[in-house]
Amino acid sequence: MALPLDSLRTTFRGEVGDAPDVTDRVSRDASFLVGRAEAAARPEDVDDLVALVLWAREHRVPLTARGGGTSLDGESVPVAGGVVVEFSHWRDIDALDSVGGTVRVGPGVVNYDLHRHLAPLRRFFPPNPGSWRSSTIGGNVATNASGPRSFRYGSTRRWVHSAEVVLGTGERVTLGPSTAKRSLGPEMLDLVVGSEGTLGFVTAVTLRLAHVPTRRAGVVVPLPEGRALGPLVTTIANRPSLRPSAIEFVDGRVADALRARPSARLPGSGPLLLLELESDGEETESRSLEELDLTMRGLGLWEPASLLPDADRLWSLRGEAGSALESSFGPHVREDVAVPLDAVDRLYAELRKIAVDGHRELYVYGHLGQGHLHPNVMVDPASPEGAKVRRAIWSAAHALGGTVSGEHGVGSVKREFLSRELGDAGVRILHGWKSLCDPDGILNPGKLLPDDGPAGPALGPSRPAAGAAQTPSG
Ligand SMILES: Cc1cc2nc3c(=O)[nH]c(=O)nc-3n(C[C@H](O)[C@H](O)[C@H](O)COP(=O)(O)OP(=O)(O)OC[C@H]3O[C@@H](n4cnc5c(N)ncnc54)[C@H](O)[C@@H]3O)c2cc1C
Numbered sequence: 001m002a003l004p005l006d007s008l009r010t011t012f013r014g015e016v017g018d019a020p021d022v023t024d025r026v027s028r029d030a031s032f033l034v035g036r037a038e039a040a041a042r043p044e045d046v047d048d049l050v051a052l053v054l055w056a057r058e059h060r061v062p063l064t065a066r067g068g069g070t071s072l073d074g075e076s077v078p079v080a081g082g083v084v085v086e087f088s089h090w091r092d093i094d095a096l097d098s099v100g101g102t103v104r105v106g107p108g109v110v111n112y113d114l115h116r117h118l119a120p121l122r123r124f125f126p127p128n129p130g131s132w133r134s135s136t137i138g139g140n141v142a143t144n145a146s147g148p149r150s151f152r153y154g155s156t157r158r159w160v161h162s163a164e165v166v167l168g169t170g171e172r173v174t175l176g177p178s179t180a181k182r183s184l185g186p187e188m189l190d191l192v193v194g195s196e197g198t199l200g201f202v203t204a205v206t207l208r209l210a211h212v213p214t215r216r217a218g219v220v221v222p223l224p225e226g227r228a229l230g231p232l233v234t235t236i237a238n239r240p241s242l243r244p245s246a247i248e249f250v251d252g253r254v255a256d257a258l259r260a261r262p263s264a265r266l267p268g269s270g271p272l273l274l275l276e277l278e279s280d281g282e283e284t285e286s287r288s289l290e291e292l293d294l295t296m297r298g299l300g301l302w303e304p305a306s307l308l309p310d311a312d313r314l315w316s317l318r319g320e321a322g323s324a325l326e327s328s329f330g331p332h333v334r335e336d337v338a339v340p341l342d343a344v345d346r347l348y349a350e351l352r353k354i355a356v357d358g359h360r361e362l363y364v365y366g367h368l369g370q371g372h373l374h375p376n377v378m379v380d381p382a383s384p385e386g387a388k389v390r391r392a393i394w395s396a397a398h399a400l401g402g403t404v405s406g407e408h409g410v411g412s413v414k415r416e417f418l419s420r421e422l423g424d425a426g427v428r429i430l431h432g433w434k435s436l437c438d439p440d441g442i443l444n445p446g447k448l449l450p451d452d453g454p455a456g457p458a459l460g461p462s463r464p465a466a467g468a469a470q471t472p473s474g
Pocket of ligand 1: 029030064065067068069070071072076087107128129130131134135136138139140141142143144145146147148195196197198200201202319320322323408409444
């Protein structure tokens with residue numbers, strides 16, 4: 001049944017498009033999944049967004065929020081149809097609150113644009129995902145994104161001070177304090193951080209900011225093939241005078257793919273450790289580099305490290321690892337597992353075994369400092385064999401006390417594993433939040449929760465009126 005877009009246009013002022021080129025564009029993200037958007041809507045302001053939500057409740061139409069569309073597990077794919085709500089035009093950046101060290105931004109601000117905006121003010125928003133040139137702050141918040149600098153600074157969750165949100169009921173709420181601190185029961189910010197657009201739409205975020213260090217050095221250390229990684233990281237991380245803000249790894253073949261990128265200038269011929277060291281000036285930086293050199297020699301690594309003056313460029317280049325593999329091999333299984341650091345070499349061994357058993361090629365890179373690897377296995381991700389490989393990787397990480405998602409999220413792809421990782425009680429709490437914030441189940445159905453849709457445009461019988469919260473059913 002066609003969507004009643006004429007009735008939407010009576011209350012909604014923003015652009016609504018249902019031409020095939022529009023619906024095709026918003027039916028995909030960076031994953032292998034393809035949805036079936038029936039329309040895309042670009043709300044003009046918060047009132048407009050509320051009108052859209054109330055219309056969707058009345059007509060039982062799924063709404064899927066979309067920022068940069070760079071998700072890797074189908075988080076922004078409209079698997080249940082309906083309307084995709086675009087936020088890429090909500091790009092306001094307010095003046096910096098230099099006393100509180102915060103800035104309020106629109107959800108459509110691109111991570112890297114914010115980075116450049118803040119640079120002259122000597123502040124930065126630390127999470128720098130590989131997709132930072134195209135992912136948005138709204139998407140980063142909704143997936144609790146992280147990046148190389150999360151080794152020192154943590155993921156997005158730590159840097160969100162408060163968020164303005166329109167819930168699935170159409171109600172507006174501000175989650176998080178307006179003051180520097182407060183003690184007012186559990187802080188409900190996590191209703192949105194990491195919720196993948198299933199509980200509400202983020203309409204503005206107040207972010208905490210860090211001070212840009214005086215100097216940042218990007219350092220590339222060539223590694224011998226097969227070198228144990230856990231002890232390396234532990235040694236570097238336990239030298240606080242080095243002040244590492246990022247400890248990344250790329251295996252030999254991923255490094256070769258990056259070496260082939262224009263103006264990459266990466267040394268060596270095998271795997272690489274990519275580091276970022278922060279310091280207070282030239283002298284401290286030289287001391288850190290000398291200490292790093294000694295540390296590496298102590299670990300039996302004799303090949304000299306290379307210094308890259310522009311660490312941002314190093315992270316942009318490292319962020320191209322996934323796309324470099326995608327352009328060489330086409331769609332393949334791209335995973336996102338993390339384990340406690342002392343289990344990272346065992347995880348790597350399991351990944352090799354999974355690939356060898358299936359006669360598949362394995363490429364690995366990741367945020368090594370946090371025990372977080374992105375195994376890429378060359379098998380069609382949409383095939384039964386691809387699903388088998390994914391499950392084997394998740395089970396290996398789980399068995400080592402790890403997680404199936406270090407940063408990308410759950411989306412449609414990983415929700416089958418959620419109960420195993422969170423347990424029944426954890427999933428029950430998520431269901432409770434869902435039924436309170438989105439009683440009609442119109443927000444991004446088919447994501448995150450193991451047994452939530454996809455339901456299709458008809459989402460079942462009407463539930464209680466807007467604003468009426470339901471008791472968590474358990
Ligand atoms: C090359 C590449 C490298 C990547 N590297 C990293 C990395 O290093 N670290 C990392 O964490 N991730 C990484 N990712 C994954 C992805 O970029 C992140 O998850 C990112 O945060 C998604 O942002 P986005 O703006 O593209 O969001 P989208 O893909 O548009 O949406 C992501 C989720 O957020 C929801 N959403 C979007 N906007 C809103 C809003 N305003 N309100 C409520 N919900 C909303 C969507 O519904 C969806 O569930 C990478 C992806 C690619 C393609």
